[in-house]
Amino acid sequence: MRKQKGLALFALLVFLFLFFPLLIIVVTSFGENPTIQFPIQGFTLDWYANVFRISGFINSFWLSLRVSLLATILALVIGVPAAYGLSRYNFKGRTVLKGFFLSPTIIPGVVVGFSLFQFIVIKLQLPIFQGLLLGHFLISLPYIIRVVGSSLEQLDFSIEEAAWTLGSTRLTAFFKVVLPNISSGIFASFMLAFINSFNNIPVSQFLSGPGITALPTNLMSYIEYNYDPTVSALSVLLMLGTILMMFLIEKTLGLASIS
Amino acid sequence: MSSKSSPYLIVAPGLILLVVFLVLPLFSIIWPTLYDGGFTLDSYISFFNSSYNVSILWRTVKLSMIVTVLSVIFGLPTAYFIARSNRKWRSLMMGLVLFPLLTNSVVRSFAWINILGTNGIINRALLATGLIQEPIQLLYTEFAITIGSLYLFLPLMITTLVGILENIDSEIVEAAETLGASPVVAFMKVIWPLSIPGVIVGSILVFTGTLTAYTTPQLLGGNQNMMMSTFLYQNAMTLGNWQNAGVIALIMIVTTMVVMKGFNLLAARIDKRGGDLHA
Numbered sequence: 001m002r003k004q005k006g007l008a009l010f011a012l013l014v015f016l017f018l019f020f021p022l023l024i025i026v027v028t029s030f031g032e033n034p035t036i037q038f039p040i041q042g043f044t045l046d047w048y049a050n051v052f053r054i055s056g057f058i059n060s061f062w063l064s065l066r067v068s069l070l071a072t073i074l075a076l077v078i079g080v081p082a083a084y085g086l087s088r089y090n091f092k093g094r095t096v097l098k099g100f101f102l103s104p105t106i107i108p109g110v111v112v113g114f115s116l117f118q119f120i121v122i123k124l125q126l127p128i129f130q131g132l133l134l135g136h137f138l139i140s141l142p143y144i145i146r147v148v149g150s151s152l153e154q155l156d157f158s159i160e161e162a163a164w165t166l167g168s169t170r171l172t173a174f175f176k177v178v179l180p181n182i183s184s185g186i187f188a189s190f191m192l193a194f195i196n197s198f199n200n201i202p203v204s205q206f207l208s209g210p211g212i213t214a215l216p217t218n219l220m221s222y223i224e225y226n227y228d229p230t231v232s233a234l235s236v237l238l239m240l241g242t243i244l245m246m247f248l249i250e251k252t253l254g255l256a257s258i259s
Numbered sequence: 260m261s262s263k264s265s266p267y268l269i270v271a272p273g274l275i276l277l278v279v280f281l282v283l284p285l286f287s288i289i290w291p292t293l294y295d296g297g298f299t300l301d302s303y304i305s306f307f308n309s310s311y312n313v314s315i316l317w318r319t320v321k322l323s324m325i326v327t328v329l330s331v332i333f334g335l336p337t338a339y340f341i342a343r344s345n346r347k348w349r350s351l352m353m354g355l356v357l358f359p360l361l362t363n364s365v366v367r368s369f370a371w372i373n374i375l376g377t378n379g380i381i382n383r384a385l386l387a388t389g390l391i392q393e394p395i396q397l398l399y400t401e402f403a404i405t406i407g408s409l410y411l412f413l414p415l416m417i418t419t420l421v422g423i424l425e426n427i428d429s430e431i432v433e434a435a436e437t438l439g440a441s442p443v444v445a446f447m448k449v450i451w452p453l454s455i456p457g458v459i460v461g462s463i464l465v466f467t468g469t470l471t472a473y474t475t476p477q478l479l480g481g482n483q484n485m486m487m488s489t490f491l492y493q494n495a496m497t498l499g500n501w502q503n504a505g506v507i508a509l510i511m512i513v514t515t516m517v518v519m520k521g522f523n524l525l526a527a528r529i530d531k532r533g534g535d536l537h538a
Contacts, residue, residue: 007336007339007340010337010340011336011340011341011352014333014334014336014337014413015337015352015355017333017410017413018355018356018359018410018413018414019355019359021367021370021371021373021374021410022359022367022370024370024373024374025366025370025373028373035378036378037378038373038380038383078273079273081269081270081272081273082269082270082272082273084269085265085266085267085268085270086266086270088266089265091266091267097270100274100277101274101277103277103281104277104281106512106515106519107281107285107512107515108470108471108488108511108512109471109473109488110471110473110491110492110508110511111285111288111508111512112281114288114491114492114495114504115281115284115285115287115288115508116280116284117495118284118287118495118501119287120280123287137276137280138280138281141273141277198363199361201364201365201474202471202473202474202488202492205473205492206492206496216364216365216474219363219365219366220365220474220477220478223365223369223372223478224478227372227376232369235363235365235366235369235370238363238366239366242358242361243358245361246354246358246361250354254350255350255354255357
């Protein structure tokens with residue numbers, strides 16, 4: 001029993017460590033002082049208004065949203081069939097290919113960013129937006145392969161075979177039998193890949209251009225030159241976004257499915 | 260669509276995109292560091308000849324090790340506590356652990372700027388109590404990177420360990436305690452050995468995460484305390500020294516792979532020993 005109390009206290013301290021820093025951000029976002037102070041003096045919502053006044057933040061938010069959505073959808077379109085092929089068929093080179101499809105996670109983000117910058121932006125001279133999209137596609141793909149792959153491995157493929165026997169084509173069987181059965185895996189992989197893409201810094205940092213900056217990258221460069229509660233306010237808005245995401249995941253799948 | 264060729268057909272688009280936009284670009288930054296009229300390791304020899312470069316590599320590996328060890332020390336008991344709680348509490352606490360994990364790393368690093376800065380909470384508190392006369396330097400130090408990285412990756416360790424610890428039957432702990440083991444002994448002799456596979460998986464995630472993280476060293480380390488990732492960025496984008504950036508890139512990839520391989524070998528070895536025990 002004493003052990004339990006000690007353990008509970010230890011866990012409580014760890015939770016404090018995890019939340020105290022975020023709490024400070026929330027509190028400082030309401031302070032009246034033009035530099036960040038804790039405890040705060042006064043109460044104002046001006047810094048929140050400021051987030052919307054600095055047009056860069058709003059523009060980069062929409063850019064981030066667009067890039068992450070498109071990249072994740074592209075990763076789904078490419079990744080779901082690939083995951084299906086990798087788990088459904090036993091063919092030569094399967095294990096190697098599986099490892100290869102997960103390899104973007106082994107390559108450090110800055111390395112992916114730098115190589116894409118040099119190859120796509122400098123050598124191929126593709127538009128910045130396309131480079132950014134490709135970079136985010138690359139970091140999203142492994143999530144899709146891994147999560148969708150593991151739901152496919154749990155799927156009993158005899159139901160697909162039953163559909164074939166009953167005369168459906170392979171394509172119809174895939175869309176009508178396989179996909180609905182792995183829909184929660186697809187949703188989980190989509191959420192994971194999207195959050196990860198939206199929060200990504202290293203790849204986006206290399207693939208920015210005039211007027212094309214992802215929100216986290218933009219926030220990061222703002223922090224390097226400014227120290228005012230606008231950053232706290234924007235951080236709080238981002239945290240609200242996280243809460244919304246978690247709420248959506250909890251409502252559809254249960255949070256346990258993404259950990 | 261014949262079943263013989265179809266698996267290749269459906270993985271082909273992904274395969275092609277990965278080759279064109281991952282392998283080829285990687286090759287194009289690394290090739291020049293290894294080939295200069297003939298195969299050469301000159302770039303790497305001169306990288307390791309500079310004590311400045313080596314100190315950055317060493318700092319990166321050292322801090323990654325420290326962060327990994329700290330995350331086990333803080334993560335394991337916490338994960339154990341979460342895994343032992345009843346269902347309702349457990350999902351609430353998992354939500355609390357996941358929340359920082361899903362929050363942007365800029366936000367999480369910024370939190371520590373507020374705490375460690377010259378004008379930050381710690382310095383203000385120390386000044387107010389009269390313990391110090393001048394603000395002490397906490398930000399832009401190795402300490403700042405360490406605590407910032409621990410903050411970033413501890414949730415990852417906890418979520419990994421909870422999954423493993425939940426599968427340990429609580430009856431065996433009770434059995435150990437019934438047989439006279441104190442809670443601490445029971446933990447060390449029963450829980451710890453069973454949680455090692457989870458600790459290894461978590462350590463791979465935390466170690467490689469810290470090794471390759473960019474945001475935290477950039478915001479909390481400053482230019483005095485560069486890590487490999489910020490060093491790569493500086494070489495590539497500020498100094499325009501692509502050759503050196505390519506060298507750093509390959510060293511980072513190799514280090515990551517060596518670390519993963521090492522941890523996996525360790526896991527295999529422990530598995531084998533466990534297998535022998537059961538046999």
